[in-house]
Amino acid sequence: MTEIAELPHALEPIEDIGGAAQPLLQVSGLTKHFPVRGGLFAPSKIVRAVDDVNFSVAKGETVGIVGESGCGKSTTARLLMHLMPRNGGDIIYDGRAVGRELSLRELRRGMQMVFQDSYASLNPRLTIEESIAFGPKVHGMADSEARALARELLGKVGLRPETFANRYPHEVSGGQRQRVNIARALALSPRLVILDEAVSALDKSVEAQVLNLLVDLKREFGLTYLFISHDLNVVRYISDRVLVMYLGEVVELGPVDDVWDQPAHPYTRALLAAMPSSDPDKRTEVPPISGDPPNPIDPPDGCRFHTRCPFAEAVCSKIKPLLSPVSKSGHQAACLMVIPGSGHSAAPEGEPVQ
Numbered sequence: 001m002t003e004i005a006e007l008p009h010a011l012e013p014i015e016d017i018g019g020a021a022q023p024l025l026q027v028s029g030l031t032k033h034f035p036v037r038g039g040l041f042a043p044s045k046i047v048r049a050v051d052d053v054n055f056s057v058a059k060g061e062t063v064g065i066v067g068e069s070g071c072g073k074s075t076t077a078r079l080l081m082h083l084m085p086r087n088g089g090d091i092i093y094d095g096r097a098v099g100r101e102l103s104l105r106e107l108r109r110g111m112q113m114v115f116q117d118s119y120a121s122l123n124p125r126l127t128i129e130e131s132i133a134f135g136p137k138v139h140g141m142a143d144s145e146a147r148a149l150a151r152e153l154l155g156k157v158g159l160r161p162e163t164f165a166n167r168y169p170h171e172v173s174g175g176q177r178q179r180v181n182i183a184r185a186l187a188l189s190p191r192l193v194i195l196d197e198a199v200s201a202l203d204k205s206v207e208a209q210v211l212n213l214l215v216d217l218k219r220e221f222g223l224t225y226l227f228i229s230h231d232l233n234v235v236r237y238i239s240d241r242v243l244v245m246y247l248g249e250v251v252e253l254g255p256v257d258d259v260w261d262q263p264a265h266p267y268t269r270a271l272l273a274a275m276p277s278s279d280p281d282k283r284t285e286v287p288p289i290s291g292d293p294p295n296p297i298d299p300p301d302g303c304r305f306h307t308r309c310p311f312a313e314a315v316c317s318k319i320k321p322l323l324s325p326v327s328k329s330g331h332q333a334a335c336l337m338v339i340p341g342s343g344h345s346a347a348p349e350g351e352p353v354q
């Protein structure tokens with residue numbers, strides 16, 4: 001394995017402090033509430049876009065985030081990138097609290113993001129080479145060095161520099177632009193890359209090529225990914241572990257194969273059941289999700305899924321289930337049916353967890 005830093009012109013990545021045993025990212029209590037104005041006489045309301053989200057990402061791991069539109073995936077990503085202030089929670093990057101031991105400027109070197117819209121992410125007045133060189137120049141690299149790095153990175157993302165360096169964003173295809181955005185993200189030698197629907201807008205065949213590129217780059221440069229997508233097949237392909245979000249909360253997490261093969265939360269089961277499967281033996285009997293579409297404005301009390309859950313009982317609207325172990329693999333779900341003694345008729349026997 002090489003590092004991006006081994007490219008002749010690359011920036012040194014920020015130091016690996018804790019070694020392999022220390023998670024690259026630890027997120028606790030992450031919360032973002034957006035106030036939304038009510039009508040003339042209506043009180044203003046709060047969108048609980050991200051509500052007490054906790055997870056960690058190990059070095060070299062790919063963690064997927066899935067969930068319906070509006071469940072808080074992009075808001076989580078933006079909070080991690082510090083693109084907006086949060087209402088609460090800690091973000092620890094390689095053992096250092098962002099904003100305290102790790103400056104925002106250092107964080108930008110350590111964590112980069114690729115968005116869905118390849119065109120909006122690029123300045124239309126800069127050539128591709130200039131766009132990729134921009135970040136390193138902001139971080140103090142000389143113009144000629146930064147341009148040389150841009151060309152090296154273009155080669156790494158499968159675009160011949162002599163063909164593409166001097167083109168403008170509108171002169172290349174969507175798949176090529178997304179490769180440029182990946183090169184631009186790598187230009188600061190990050191160790192964590194957040195990919196927010198980064199391949200979702202591409203045609204299927206182009207999407208597969210860019211996914212393979214991401215897998216190759218990860219292997220070559222020892223990267224860590226947070227991979228956000230609504231496409232469950234793509235998430236299974238690329239992720240080691242997965243988080244399932246519903247109305248701003250993580251309702252299930254664990255190794256992707258465990259969660260996909262034995263989903264413990266009814267919401268995850270419904271999501272997977274709604275997924276098209278080409279294999280008739282794999283089709284399940286779980287009913288598709290019914291009820292109101294999710295609305296994170298004033299979400300329901302207790303379990304937020306109780307308004308749509310086919311297994312909901314009275315207790316589900318009173319008690320909020322916390323993430324609880326499903327197996328020893330780190331698989332967890334926030335459903336009263338997996339919590340011993342929770343009061344749900346399907347809960348395992350045992351003492352309630354305090």
Ligand SMILES: Nc1ncnc2c1ncn2[C@@H]1O[C@H](COP(=O)(O)OP(=O)(O)OP(=O)(O)O)[C@@H](O)[C@H]1O
Nearest residue numbers: 034047049068069070071072073074075076230296
């Ligand atoms: N700036 C904002 N002001 C008010 N509400 C916002 C803002 N940004 C996001 N939201 C709301 O927060 C909730 C979560 O949005 P978010 O974009 O994080 O969802 P998402 O899971 O990324 O959805 P999608 O799959 O459609 O990308 C939504 O209800 C959204 O309307």
Ligand code: SF4
Nearest residue numbers: 303306309316335336
């Ligand atoms: S806690 Fe109740 S409502 Fe929530 S997912 Fe479990 S069974 Fe359904």
Ligand SMILES: [Mg+2]
Nearest residue numbers: 073074075196
């Ligand atoms: Mg989004």
